[in-house]
Amino acid sequence: MRITIAGTGYVGLVTGVALAEIGHEVICYDIDDEKVNRLKEGISPIYEPGIDQLLVKNQLNNRLSFSSDCSEVYSTPDIIMIAVGTPEKEDGSANLSYVYQVAKDISKYLNTQQAIVVTKSTVPVGTNRKVKQWIEEEIDFHSKIHIVSNPEFLREGSALYDTFHGDRIVIGSEDEEAATKMEELYSPLNIPIIHTDIESAEMIKYASNAFLATKISFINEIANICEKVGANIEDVSKGIGMDQRIGSKFLQAGIGYGGSCFPKDTKALVQLAGDVKHRFHLLEAVINVNNNQPLLLLKKARNYVGSFKDVKVAVLGLAFKPNTDDIRESAALVVLKHLLNEGAQVNVYDPIAIANARKVLGNTVTYYETIEAAIKDTEIVFIVTEWKQVKEFPLRNYLDLMKTPIVIDGRNCYEVKEAAALNMTYSSIGRESVTAAKIEIK
Numbered sequence: 001m002r003i004t005i006a007g008t009g010y011v012g013l014v015t016g017v018a019l020a021e022i023g024h025e026v027i028c029y030d031i032d033d034e035k036v037n038r039l040k041e042g043i044s045p046i047y048e049p050g051i052d053q054l055l056v057k058n059q060l061n062n063r064l065s066f067s068s069d070c071s072e073v074y075s076t077p078d079i080i081m082i083a084v085g086t087p088e089k090e091d092g093s094a095n096l097s098y099v100y101q102v103a104k105d106i107s108k109y110l111n112t113q114q115a116i117v118v119t120k121s122t123v124p125v126g127t128n129r130k131v132k133q134w135i136e137e138e139i140d141f142h143s144k145i146h147i148v149s150n151p152e153f154l155r156e157g158s159a160l161y162d163t164f165h166g167d168r169i170v171i172g173s174e175d176e177e178a179a180t181k182m183e184e185l186y187s188p189l190n191i192p193i194i195h196t197d198i199e200s201a202e203m204i205k206y207a208s209n210a211f212l213a214t215k216i217s218f219i220n221e222i223a224n225i226c227e228k229v230g231a232n233i234e235d236v237s238k239g240i241g242m243d244q245r246i247g248s249k250f251l252q253a254g255i256g257y258g259g260s261c262f263p264k265d266t267k268a269l270v271q272l273a274g275d276v277k278h279r280f281h282l283l284e285a286v287i288n289v290n291n292n293q294p295l296l297l298l299k300k301a302r303n304y305v306g307s308f309k310d311v312k313v314a315v316l317g318l319a320f321k322p323n324t325d326d327i328r329e330s331a332a333l334v335v336l337k338h339l340l341n342e343g344a345q346v347n348v349y350d351p352i353a354i355a356n357a358r359k360v361l362g363n364t365v366t367y368y369e370t371i372e373a374a375i376k377d378t379e380i381v382f383i384v385t386e387w388k389q390v391k392e393f394p395l396r397n398y399l400d401l402m403k404t405p406i407v408i409d410g411r412n413c414y415e416v417k418e419a420a421a422l423n424m425t426y427s428s429i430g431r432e433s434v435t436a437a438k439i440e441i442k
């Protein structure tokens with residue numbers, strides 16, 4: 001099939017590469033000329049394991065191409081997929097202006113009697129019908145538009161793996177022919193397909209993200225209580241996760257969820273509920289718990305240093321999770337904002353997210369590409385991303401390199417027992433804290 005994809009972000013690019021890999025002819029369109037030119041040269045704008053190889057391979061075999069000219073891409077494809085951003089507006093609702101622009105471009109250049117327009121972007125319930133309306137109200141000849149809601153569930157850092165091994169593909173359509181065509185499109189992937197109406201498909205996406213966010217805030221609250229009652233969150237997570245009705249995934253307590261999806265999508269669902277006069281109390285609580293979680297880390301540190309004024313601090317990790325260079329809504333940014341506001345001198349380390357961080361943080365912090373250099377002579381270290389490099393970095397080295405070895409671990413990267421044996425000050429999430437026999441801040 002001939003597919004046009006609007007947007008070459010995580011979703012557009014990964015979907016494009018995957019569909020080309022399974023034999024379709026894909027053209028990805030983006031308004032960002034520079035991105036398109038780099039993609040044509042085989043350079044991926046995103047860090048994603050495996051993407052570079054498939055990007056080059058499928059361009060060479062002519063199944064994948066890129067364009068910044070929308071007049072050519074929308075004229076006669078079998079399927080058009082919308083994969084542009086739907087960022088958060090100030091009130092928390094989803095900004096649909098990029099989706100609207102795609103609809104308008106389609107209406108201008110579409111040149112076939114009928115077309116299947118698929119939304120992969122995460123959009124509020126009702127949006128797919130608006131897309132149809134936006135296209136039809138401007139198209140100047142009779143063309144039948146079949147809309148399909150086909151939300152995306154990939155995770156950054158394992159996006160290609162998720163696309164080839166997804167748990168399900170959701171197809172929300174009211175046209176049988178369009179639904180069948182979508183099934184054919186994905187059939188080489190051998191992933192279970194669920195067919196629903198359009199509204200249910202749109203809701204499945206928000207409900208999935210809201211449920212996963214709920215699991216995280218739940219376990220974080222349990223962790224916060226564990227600290228006060230002397231229980232250990234690692235054992236508690238394991239113990240509850242072994243119940244197959246609960247499941248062990250997404251029960252890793254930490255500094256809270258970040259990234260380009262959970263924060264915005266939970267807020268958008270609260271807004272969506274509000275629009276139909278339903279107050280989503282549970283999800284509001286999930287969001288509040290998540291907003292508070294990074295502040296607890298700072299509070300723990302203040303127990304040892306009082307104030308951060310002129311304290312030399314290192315923050316390990318900037319990405320919102322390991323294996324991505326994405327820092328959107330990263331908990332690291334919240335921690336950094338507070339440390340900088342309170343006058344700390346901050347070193348930061350991240351194996352791949354420094355270039356993105358520089359665009360946001362400028363020269364307010366000092367960047368390091370090794371953990372050793374970042375923590376040297378510091379008085380306090382915050383661990384905010386559980387990078388493999390951090391987990392494998394010997395705890396003993398903090399003792400040797402820091403001025404005062406106080407480690408506040410927001411991702412439970414080390415064993416409490418080991419910190420106690422080393423006589424360092426170590427505080428993590430949902431576990432006992434240990435304090436060195438003597439701490440002296442000079």
Ligand SMILES: NC(=O)c1ccc[n+]([C@@H]2O[C@H](COP(=O)([O-])OP(=O)(O)OC[C@H]3O[C@@H](n4cnc5c(N)ncnc54)[C@H](O)[C@@H]3O)[C@@H](O)[C@H]2O)c1
Nearest residue numbers: 007008009010011030031032084085086098101121122152
């Ligand atoms: N990032 C993820 O892990 C993920 C996973 C599932 C769903 N989603 C959802 O998918 C959507 C896209 O997310 P993303 O992270 O890929 O976005 P992104 O911000 O990384 O990329 C969006 C791309 O769309 C381009 N664009 C904007 N307007 C355009 C237009 N009119 N025509 C063509 N291109 C245009 C931008 O230049 C950009 O390259 C969002 O709704 C998001 O919530 C994201």
Ligand SMILES: O=c1ccn([C@@H]2O[C@H](COP(=O)(O)OP(=O)(O)O[C@H]3O[C@H](CO)[C@@H](O)[C@H](O)[C@H]3O)[C@@H](O)[C@H]2O)c(=O)[nH]1
Nearest residue numbers: 152153154155156250251252254256257258259261320321
């Ligand atoms: O047990 C856990 C699991 C995750 N997280 C945090 O949750 C956030 C999100 O993690 P993850 O879900 O792995 O990353 P995303 O790439 O944001 O993927 C989510 O958001 C995407 C966009 O909607 C969806 O497609 C995916 O299915 C959904 O998992 C990160 O900050 C993680 O550190 C935890 O704190 N504890």
